Amino acid sequence: MKTAARLLSLVALAGTILPPVLFFTGHMDLDATKLWMLVATIVWFAATPVWMDR
Amino acid sequence: MADDIRTPQAEPVDEYEREPVPQRAWLGFSSFVGQYAGEHTAGTELMIGPLFIASGVSAIDVVGGLFVGNLLAVLSWVFLTAPIAVRARLTLYFQLEKICGRKLVTVYNLANGVMFCFLAGAMVTVNATAAGVWLHIAMPGLNDTYPNSAGWVATVLVMGVLMTVVAAYGYKVVARIANIAAPWMVLVFIAYGIIGARQLGIDSVSTFWPKAQELIWTGGLPLAGRAKFTFWHVMFFAWFCNMAMHIGMADLSVFRYARKSWYAVGSAAGMYLGHFVAWLAASILYAQQLHATPGNTDVLPGPLAYNAAGIAGVLCVIVAGWTTANPTIYRAGLAFQAISPSSSRYRVTLFTGGVATLAGMFPAIAMKLLDFVALYGLVLMPMGAVVFVDFWLAKRCGFRSNYADVSGTDVNWAAGLAWVLTLGGCLAVVNMGGSQIYFVGLPGWFAAAALYIVLSRLLQRKAVQL
Secondary structure, eight states, X not given: OHHHXXXXXXHHHHHHHHHHHHHXXXXXXXXXXXXXXXXXXXXXXXXXXXXXXX | OOSOOSOSSSOOOOTTTTSOOOGGGOBOHHHHHHHHHHHTSOTTHHHHHHHHHHTTOBHHHHHHHHHHHHHHHHHHIIIIIHHHHHHHOOOHHHHHHHHHXXXXXXXXXXXXXXXXXXXXXXXXXXXXXXXXXXXXXXXXXXXXXXXXXXXXXXXXXXXXXXXXXXXXXXXXXXXXXHHHHHHHHHHHHHHHXXXXXXXXXXXXXXXXXXXXXXXXXXXXXOOTTOOOOOHHHHHHHXXXXXXXTTTTOTTHHHHTTBSSGGGGGGHHHHHHIIIIIIHHHHHHHHHHHHXXXXXXXXOOHHHHHXXXXXXXXXXXXXXXXXXXXXXXXXXXXXXXXXXSTTSOHHHHHHHHHHHHHHHHHOTHHHHTHHHHHHHHHHHHHHHHHHHHHHHHTHHHHTSOSSHHHHHOOSOOHHHHHHHHHHHHHHHHHHHTTSSOGGGSHHHHHHHHXXXXXXXXXXXXXXHHHO
């Protein structure tokens, strides 16, 4: 459970920073960037409390 | 920054307040890296970055000034604060009480608590700009001093009351959110910069620097009512925005837990993530706003973050503001409670949060945050010089260290006069136009140290003769 949550947290961090990078390189538009950042934020706050500081 | 306040990762430490920290409670290097990285990536970073642009700074000055200033801040923690902390292993307050006496420490606590209240007020202001994105209220402009709409007052009131109640009753919950949010927050701050740069038309790393000089940090005239910033302004601001913590010695309370004094190098995580990357990223967002809507000089972190990163961006502002306001309000409460120990901590925290909320309604504090942060450090800095001299130089200079503890006095006038005369002198120089506030901290520290030596020798000799 904790391992899966850690993995999800890593994916969420990647999902937070990759969309802006793709926007910078012209491979994603701004609306999609904002949407993916929001999804990544939700995943981060759902997964991280499972393994961090417990 | 400052933003920048103590220990959001854990409940403020109430242990070993009147004794050295025992070896079993010492902490490793990584504890300090995490703590500084988290607490220096605050909502107020989104105010500071834009204010550099408003001051007409150039690209080379801001990047060079931040690099050098942050390095000097880290070195101040490593060579001035931490060596005393790991030898004495006492809180600043207890060490000051031994040097200055109980009554003088009470005055210091009052000054500290008041400054914390105003700083927390700026954090409430930042969060209200985030809520304002959805509420569509009239928000304050760059040069506003007073609240400019009923909607603004109501929004600050709601945000302030929520933060205050949580600081009083749910401290641990917010502290845990701060811990969880830290890595995500840092990435969102970096994302602000990346997105803002692209919105400005920068589409490759190789074109970033020339475009940054042309579009972001142009080095032109400052906006109306702002001082022109040079390399020296940025360097001294970056070095001294946490002056109270390093050369002011407030972080003795933090590093008394460090196994080795070099662990203070961990402060670099906070300086270079929060006070370098986050400030530059926030600058880029503001430059983009000025580029897209010329004439819109408002520094409103909520809308700036929303335009770049949408809801996730606004959530980051709220989380960053809340998680740093939480310990700020709590610690202001502790400072006031030290003055009136019989008061309940919850009541004192509620009172403190009320004052911070009231302060947050006045946008002048947030909009003049560079000046306020410089003043905050200046007020507390002289006592850091007193601690430094008392610890290292007292015997060599011919007077007794920890004089209040040894003599039983409530007020060590040498320390009190060194504090008041230094602060008064620095403020007089600033008010008479002799220097800007960013530049008086360094000579002020040496002046406080010299005054404390001279006055201690005089007063202690007089006491022996009596």
